[in-house]
Amino acid sequence: MDKKDILAKMQEIFIDILDNDDIVLTNSTTSDDIDEWDSLSHIQLIVEIEKQFNIKLTSHEVTELANVGEMADVISKRLN
Template identity: 55%
Template structure:
């Protein structure tokens, strides 16, 4: 799975969790760029991503994601 496919799947997860079909994610997207992406929804998004991709993040990894690009990079490396 390439980066663009991962981003598309992650975008679908965000749309589903946040119930907003207008979300457009890029590598530089941060939580303040997306309406309703708060700490509670962040946990739900991470859990949904872990289930969808069948991967697990450590709490340290989750804490250090600065933007969607870093999240995508981590997913990509776990799938390799």
């Protein structure tokens, strides 16, 4: 799965969890860009991403993420 496919799947997850059909993720998207993305929804997003991609992220990985692109990179590394 390449990064483009990962971002597309992540976008579906974000739309579902945040209940906002207008979300369009880019590599530089952060929680500051999406009103619904708060600390509680962040946890929900991480849990659903782990479930959908069948991976487990470490707390260090989660806390070090600066944007969606970095999250996609971590997912890509876990899948390969």
